[in-house]
Structures are given as structure tokens and as C-alpha cells.
Amino acid sequence: ADIIAACLSCKMAFHSPSVEGALKCESLTRSLLFHNDNKKDTATTATRLSAWTIFQLARHAYTTANFGIAHDLFTQKLLSTSSSTEKSYLWLSALSKTAKAEDIISKEGILGVSRASMLLDSSIAHIQSLSSLSGVGSQLDDYGGDDDEDEDDNENPFSFQLHLLHHRLDFLNLCVTARGLCAEMKLTGSVPTKGTRSFLHQRNACHCFYALASRYFRLYSLHGIMHTQQTRTSLRMLYALCRFMGDALSKVFAEAVVGSSGGSNASRLSRIHSLATSPWPVGDSTHPASNLIRILKEKVIEPMGESIDPIVRASVIIQVLDTVLMCPVPSPRGFLSIKPPSRAELRMSGHPNSVSPVKCEEGEGCEKMDDEAEVLDVLPGLPCTVYISGKVPRSYFQKADLSFSQVVLWHKVHYDGPLDRADGDDQDGGEEQQSEVDGAGGNNDDSSMNLSAEDGEDENRTDSPIATALLPNGRFFFSIEWVAPRHRDGYYRMQVRLGCRDVRFAEWEISTLPNTDTIFLCVKSRSDDESGSLSGV
Numbered sequence: 001a002d003i004i005a006a007c008l009s010c011k012m013a014f015h016s017p018s019v020e021g022a023l024k025c026e027s028l029t030r031s032l033l034f035h036n037d038n039k040k041d042t043a044t045t046a047t048r049l050s051a052w053t054i055f056q057l058a059r060h061a062y063t064t065a066n067f068g069i070a071h072d073l074f075t076q077k078l079l080s081t082s083s084s085t086e087k088s089y090l091w092l093s094a095l096s097k098t099a100k101a102e103d104i105i106s107k108e109g110i111l112g113v114s115r116a117s118m119l120l121d122s123s124i125a126h127i128q129s130l131s132s133l134s135g136v137g138s139q140l141d142d143y144g145g146d147d148d149e150d151e152d153d154n155e156n157p158f159s160f161q162l163h164l165l166h167h168r169l170d171f172l173n174l175c176v177t178a179r180g181l182c183a184e185m186k187l188t189g190s191v192p193t194k195g196t197r198s199f200l201h202q203r204n205a206c207h208c209f210y211a212l213a214s215r216y217f218r219l220y221s222l223h224g225i226m227h228t229q230q231t232r233t234s235l236r237m238l239y240a241l242c243r244f245m246g247d248a249l250s251k252v253f254a255e256a257v258v259g260s261s262g263g264s265n266a267s268r269l270s271r272i273h274s275l276a277t278s279p280w281p282v283g284d285s286t287h288p289a290s291n292l293i294r295i296l297k298e299k300v301i302e303p304m305g306e307s308i309d310p311i312v313r314a315s316v317i318i319q320v321l322d323t324v325l326m327c328p329v330p331s332p333r334g335f336l337s338i339k340p341p342s343r344a345e346l347r348m349s350g351h352p353n354s355v356s357p358v359k360c361e362e363g364e365g366c367e368k369m370d371d372e373a374e375v376l377d378v379l380p381g382l383p384c385t386v387y388i389s390g391k392v393p394r395s396y397f398q399k400a401d402l403s404f405s406q407v408v409l410w411h412k413v414h415y416d417g418p419l420d421r422a423d424g425d426d427q428d429g430g431e432e433q434q435s436e437v438d439g440a441g442g443n444n445d446d447s448s449m450n451l452s453a454e455d456g457e458d459e460n461r462t463d464s465p466i467a468t469a470l471l472p473n474g475r476f477f478f479s480i481e482w483v484a485p486r487h488r489d490g491y492y493r494m495q496v497r498l499g500c501r502d503v504r505f506a507e508w509e510i511s512t513l514p515n516t517d518t519i520f521l522c523v524k525s526r527s528d529d530e531s532g533s534l535s536g537v
Contacts, residue, residue: 033057034072051082059336062095063230065328067103071096087133094126095336098165102329105172109322110179113172120172124165131158157340160223164335167219170212171242175321178205178249182321186314191255202253209246213239218509225400225500225508227334234330237289241324244293244301248320251304252313292327296320342396344498346516350376351385375520381486386519388478388496392470392510406501407476407510408465416493419524467501484523492521 049057058073074096083089101119104112156162181202185191192198220235250257300320304313378384388409468476482494495518498510 033069034076051078054078054082058095058099059333062099062102062336063234063331063333065102065106065331067099067106071099071103074099087130090126090130094123094130094161097123097126098335102331105325106328107326109325110175113176113325117169117172120165120169124162124169127158127161127165131156131162157338159340160219161335163215163219164332167212167215167238172325174205174208174212174245175325177201177208178245179318179321181205182252182314182317185252185310186318189311191253191310199256202249202256205253206246206250206257209242209249213242213246216242221499221507221509222511223334225402225404225502226339227332227337228401231332231334233287234332237287237330240293241289244297245324247297248301248317251301252317254306287330289327289330292323296323339399342393342399343511343513344390344392344396346388346390346496346498346512348374348494348496348516348519349387350374350519351387375491375522377522377524378484380484380489380523380525383481383483384521386480386482386494388480390476390498390512390516392474392476392500394474396510397474402502402504402506402508404500404502404508405470406467407470408467408499408501408507409478409480409496410465410499411480411494411496413482413492413494413521415488416491416520418490419522465499465507482521484521489524492523494519494521 054073054077058070058078061067061070061073074092079089079092079096083092097119101116101123104116104119108115181198184198192202216235216239220232220239224232224235300316304316376384376386392407466478466480468478470476480494480496484492497517498512499507500510501507
């Protein structure tokens, strides 16, 4: 088993392995696993190994981009002999289909996207069926399940796997769309006219890749602390791959991206583009995918400009797409590990001295949000203190791969709507008001979370989280002070995100229970009668 694992590692060696050496290692691995040795003992090596050892080898093959071997092991050695229950069959079938899809992409590139997409869709359906079954954690301990599963945890145990598969499908679909736009540009020999369908699609293609990069990093910040360093590195590289494709398309479709001005979409795309060009993770510079991105960026993408003929730009990006898809994908090891994150308890409440004793009158909308979050009445121009308390469950510390002793909190306040929802015209200008009422947390958009050299660090964040020490029992306490606007009554939504800070000062996000991360602030001016009756207070 150790020899097989060493041979599988040749494909993802970090120091420019020769193609011949990688092919020899793959041939040796297949001969050990699947071919008879033509001796009296005609059994292969795989038949003499336990089911758990074969699963470990298949997992290692998957994480080292040997997808064909991983598919054969899942299909021939595990599904046919070790899938004794319906749950095990669904789990192994999903892994087999995912490995087969990645094997097709690595061999056929963009031409195999349609077949791979069908396999990934089937894998998602298998995992969704598996997640709907009860007691799934205890039934799959032999194939990557977590023995310390918290019975009270209602989090989907396959949320990490489902998000990864959906993001992978989105990436493949975006690559097909980008290739179609480049083929259209190559066919016409010119850039599309401003305002046409092709012009808008080219402008939005860059935004879609940056948005997908933001989703990958959100997945990284939520699940990275729960898995190994290999999983964190793989998620960072998938993030960087999406960001690279956004940068490449912004060069190819330069007229659509740079030439768009004035509208809200153009300003939003410009903001995302500036946030997505932060420095690459230094710790991942020796990864094969990182080397490929660096070479393509320096030699192909950066020299490209509007002066180059559109046909040349389109032809180049079509070749780049095939190269990127056929490059060994940094597959996270955590994909084959069933380890759902535990949710933290969170409670938000207002300070009695800073909350108005006068409630909104009947019909003004206070009752509209009672089932969603607590509503506090605040006087305009006066400070309001909101307390946030909670507890990080013990199971979160047990599952975390990194130690931490601090919790952090990001918060943001934005205008949600008028006191009377019938005044629809008062909704206008809410976006302008949002920048005026941001709390100390600043802009807390997912796309503003960029990567740096270390796991979870972010030197370019626009928000500064509040930090506090954890108590011995996992409890924590925060207080946020917010000054209500003087000249605009209405509802304001305060949203918080809970996180932790590990020993290397890297920050991670912690999932919280539903409907506990939001509180509504009802800002209402007092009438003259109310002001007179409370003048002596």
C-alpha cells in the first residue's frame, strides 16, 4: 500500500516531474492494483488489502489527480464487494461518478464538459438522497465518516461536498459560456456593439468568475478550519483559478469591461475586479496549478491589450481554457471526509437604557418581523448598544484541525425599509443610506474577503472585526454601539457574522443557528405629545 501511495503521488509532485516518470508510476500502480501477477497466487494486490485500505488508496488517488485510478477503485473494488448497505452504495457511487467526471475533464478538456456535467449532476443527486436519510453519520464510519458526530447537530453532514460539486459545475458552465463568447468574437472578427446581448454577456462573464471565486473563499473560511492543510491549499487554489479566469476574460473582453461606464453594474464589476486582484497566496507558489497560472498570467494574459486583434485574443483564450481544464485539479481531501461543522449559539439583545420604551403602533409593521428577529425601538440621533452573547459547542473544538482561543465578530447595519411598507417610494436611496450607517465592521461583503499568504489571513479587508477571549466553557460576549440616523426613520437591519482566530492569527467563520444573526432597529421620531410627556425623564 505504501508503494502504491508513493506512485500515486508522482503526478502532483511539486518539483516539475517528467511526463515519462508520471506515466511509469501510473502503469506500475495499475499493475499492482488490477493486473494478475501470473503466478500461482493469481490474486492482485488489491484483493489482499482490506476495504478500508482500498478506500484510503482511492482517496489518495483522488486528491493527487489520479482520477481514473480512483474511479476504478471505487467501482471495481468497493462498489462490487463492500457496499453492504444502501447508504454505502450511494456514497461510493457519488464518489465514483465524481472521479469519472474529473477524469473526463482532465483528458478531453472543454469537449468533455457535457459528459462530466451529467456525471456531476448524478453525483449531486446521490448525495442529496444520502443526506435525506437518517443516521447517516453512524452508518458510514468505515468510509470516511466522523465517529464524533453530534446527535443534536442539524447541519447537513454533506454541505461541504454539495457546495464543492455545485461550484465545480458553475465553473464548467462558465468555461463553456466564455468559450462560446470567444468563438463568436473569432467568427465575427470584431468586438460586439455596446448594448447588444454579446456585449452584456462579455461584461458579465468576468463578474461571474469573480463571484464564484468569492463563493470558494466563503467555503474556505467556513470549512477550512475543520479539515487538513491539503484541503485548505486546494480551496485556495480553486479560488485563485476562478480569479485568474476573471482576470483573463477582462483582458480578452477589454472593450466590454473597460468601456462600460455609468451604470450600477459597471461600478459593481469595477469594485469586484479591484478586490479580486490581491496578491497570490505565497505558500501555494510551488503547486502545479499555481505555476500554470503564474506562467499564463505573465506570458500570455498581461501582455494582452485592446491593440491586439480580437481574433488573436479569442484564439488565445480558447487554448487557455483547454489548458486550465486539463491541468491536474487540486482536489480537496476533505471532500471524502464526512465532517459537518457544528453551529454556535448566538443571541442578540438591546441594552435597556439605550432602547426606547415607546413601541411602534399597530399597523406600522413591527409585527412583520417578529418571527424573523427581535425588533428594538431606537430614538433618532441617540446611541444604541446591542449585546451579542453565545456559546461555541464542544464538538466544534473536537472537530477543528487548528487550535483557537479567540472569537471575532463582523457586523454591518443597513437600511431595510420605511416604517410603513406602503410607502414604496421611500425605498429609493437605501443603497446610499447603507454607506452612511455601516458599523465599525465596515463593508462586510463576501467579495471583500481576499486571500494572503497564510490560511485565512486578509490584509486588505475593509472591515475590522471585534475580538474577545473565549471563556473556559466556550461562551463569549460582545457589545456594539450604534448611533441611529437623525433624519431618516425606518427599519435598519443589523447583521453579524461570528468567527474565530487561530494561533497564527488567521480568521475563520463559524456557522450559527438559523435566525440568530440578525436584529432589527426601528428608528422612529417621537411626536410632540410623546416628547412633552417624557421631557422630565
